[in-house]
Amino acid sequence: MPRDTYSVGYDDAAAEFFGRRRAATHARFFLSHLTRGMKLLDIGCGPGTITVDLARLVAPGEVVGVDLEPSQIELAQARATAERIENVRFQAADIYSLPFENDSFDAVFLHGVLEHLSDPIRALHEVRRILKPGRVLGSRHADFGGFLLEPAPPPLDQFVPLFERLMLHNGADPHAGRHQLRWLIEAVFTQIAMSASYDCWTSTPEQKRVTGRFLQSLVSDSDFARQLLAAGLADRGLLEQLRLAFADWEKNPVSFAAEAWTEAVAWKTTNAEVD
Template sequence: MAVYITDHSTSVLKTHSWRTASNSAAYLLPHITPTSKILDIGCGPGSISVDFARCANHGHVIGIENVPDPLDQARHLAASQGVTNVDFRLGDIHALEFPDNTFDIVHVHQVLQHIADPVKALCEMRRVVKQGGIVAARESASMTWYPENPGIGNWLEITQRMGKAKGGNPHPGRYIHIWAKKAGFDLANIRKSAGSWCFSTPEERQYWGVSMAERVLFSGLAKTAVEEGYATKEELERISKGWREFVEDEQAWFGLLHGELLCWK
């Protein structure tokens, strides 16, 4: 039921490793206590999970992924930073291997858009969170950039088309609260907010633009796009060139808006 259109190659993990609790889960941080027990679904290389573990320094964090590829990197990150109250394991968001009412917080970041049945996933998240606990979700909603860049525009069109064709829901941040209501959360217990990323300084453009230029050529996205006819190798090369033009343009910036949810059981 997973429809993730790329993989966990080096170029992909490079972008995921940039994510921290402060730049990607600030809306949730005030609700983490020193003793919180947290499940981080789709933990990737563990950068958000490890930050959660620091906040819940007398609690515990479990990070799960549906494939083993990024988990060694996550374990290495925790060990290198001396964080011991976190562990990483395989898991399926549609069938979580935990008893009912296990966690104080269950968190996902840019995961629901990559699965075929986000309502079922949210039902599982609701099941394993304690009464009075929080299910937290953050999903991209829209993107914008300056100046006009045909390569970036083509990248967005191709990735959205691939995601929809494979049964996903690209950039659903504006309506994830509808999924939460269908999963059984009372509307009065759903808090909606918005957060954003912006890449505009030379360092930010270098990180984001170079990472995306590499991902479009050297990841599962590139392989799938060519093999399944969503794009030619030449198109992907033009997209990569567009991202590198973004990096070099001192006037350029890229913004990404996220929809955020806090759902109390």
């Protein structure tokens, strides 16, 4: 099977942006289901900041973080070492073929991953395979249909549509958030509890600076920009206009951005329920 194309890419500004995510903010919906001693898998862990927090919460339970991209595994391992978290390890792996036995984990966490996949239902079947019967999945995914960007005069009004078009071009789903309940049901998860929330990308001056750098880098020298050009979805002129507009946006005291997410806590049935 060919590897899916990840629209965002892995440059430094993206790692800085994702590296500010922590369990207290981004896994809040799932924390009441975690207990000490659990064996937990975080799939698509990126730079691993949420993963190391989850490891603290389930210690001395073992936590494994996996990501398709080796550079993210290196960042995540460095983070765990810096924070002196010893019950976590990281390895490169693909959600479609996880290198674990059936029924291996007490909990699985998925954050910001399904929206980037061409076959999220197949991925969720694989997640279910490695989860122990009667155990729990926490799953949070974005929906770009709810993205708030203000102010957004031209060309900034083209940014979210461009992002969505590139995801669709890559076989991904920019509206994953609203589709995840159906996907979970099709992948035979049960007792699914849904919730929804926003992440504010401009909550503090420092967060706005990191977001501004991320957005400017996305539309200049990044995998995202290269993919847009290769797909014929944007030309260099438009990308440069977007970069300049995001530089102004970052300095604007009234600028605001927020991302919409849906969250699911879902269970793998026990063998007794299946029989």
